[in-house]
Amino acid sequence: xxxxxxxxxxxxxxxxxxxxxxxxxxxxxxxxxxxxxxxxxxxxxxxxxxxxxxxxxxxxxxxxxxxxxxxxxxxxxxxxxxxxxxxxxxxxxxxxxxxxxxxxxxxxxxxxxxxxxxxxxxxxxxxxxxxxxxxxxxxxxxxxxxxxxxxxxxxxxxxxxxxxxxxxxxxxxxxxxxxxxxxxxxxxxxxxxxxxxxxxxxxxxxxxxxxxxxxxxxxxxxxxxxxxxxxxxxxxxxxxxxxxxxxxxxxxxxxxxxxxxxxxxxxxxxxxxxxxxxxxxxxxxxxx
Numbered sequence: 001x002x003x004x005x006x007x008x009x010x011x012x013x014x015x016x017x018x019x020x021x022x023x024x025x026x027x028x029x030x031x032x033x034x035x036x037x038x039x040x041x042x043x044x045x046x047x048x049x050x051x052x053x054x055x056x057x058x059x060x061x062x063x064x065x066x067x068x069x070x071x072x073x074x075x076x077x078x079x080x081x082x083x084x085x086x087x088x089x090x091x092x093x094x095x096x097x098x099x100x101x102x103x104x105x106x107x108x109x110x111x112x113x114x115x116x117x118x119x120x121x122x123x124x125x126x127x128x129x130x131x132x133x134x135x136x137x138x139x140x141x142x143x144x145x146x147x148x149x150x151x152x153x154x155x156x157x158x159x160x161x162x163x164x165x166x167x168x169x170x171x172x173x174x175x176x177x178x179x180x181x182x183x184x185x186x187x188x189x190x191x192x193x194x195x196x197x198x199x200x201x202x203x204x205x206x207x208x209x210x211x212x213x214x215x216x217x218x219x220x221x222x223x224x225x226x227x228x229x230x231x232x233x234x235x236x237x238x239x240x241x242x243x244x245x246x247x248x249x250x251x252x253x254x255x256x257x258x259x260x261x262x263x264x265x266x267x268x269x270x271x272x273x274x275x276x277x278x279x280x281x282x283x284x285x286x287x288x
Contacts (some may be wrong), residue, residue, distance in 0.1 A: 042170060056108045063165070063168060064100065067098040123205065124143075125203070125204075128209050131158075132161075138186075191247060204235070212242070217254060227265065240279070241282075
């Protein structure tokens with residue numbers, strides 16, 4: 001059974017038998033832009049022994065850092081605390097960005113192999129929300145997006161993993177992109193809380209990609225508000241998630257109820273996996 005490992009505050013004996021939802025993510029981390037240095041702009045090479053490979057299709061691959069290979073002394077205190085406690089998430093401090101979750105691969109394959117959705121990226125503007133390793137945003141670059149913004153809660157994740165993955169996949173002479181396109185589209189990287197991102201970044205996007213970001217019901221209102229503020233009127237959101245997040249409280253049916261209650265969006269299930277851990281992809285659009 002899939003389960004997130006949370007680092008929760010100690011509870012009294014009377015409280016231990018009662019399940020508690022994780023604390024809501026607070027705006028401790030203000031939105032900050034992470035800039036590419038000259039080496040990253042030119043394209044870096046990473047030791048193949050430190051990489052995993054995601055074959056989104058037979059002709060389009062993404063290489064990404066095996067986070068186990070990152071020296072512990074290079075990680076920030078929040079991530080180190082999570083690693084030491086064997087925790088995937090520490091609400092309000094570390095949101096699991098070093099690990100690539102299953103739904104990222106589901107959405108990546110849909111982006112590349114389905115012609116309808118692949119066509120969304122040609123010269124489009126894209127937000128990879130909760131990007132982690134940046135696999136979805138990297139695919140958007142490879143598919144010809146004119147601008148891709150990578151957003152993750154932790155600056156450390158962006159600096160130690162995301163920008164390096166982007167550089168080795170999309171910069172330099174060995175970067176592989178769709179043969180119709182170059183890799184010269186604009187990119188930006190932002191860390192911080194979703195509310196701060198909404199306040200500080202003015203752009204709207206043709207496509208918002210987000211994977212495994214609905215695990216905590218406490219953040220649904222914040223997420224839906226970001227969708228409202230950052231999606232262009234004709235844009236589309238592709239949201240990939242597990243149907244249920246056991247031990248955390250979030251689930252897709254609950255998120256859909258929040259969308260229905262809000263009334264701003266329509267949504268359709270466009271993909272599902274019934275075997276093993278049940279997973280789905282939603283297409284979300286603004287009501288006409």
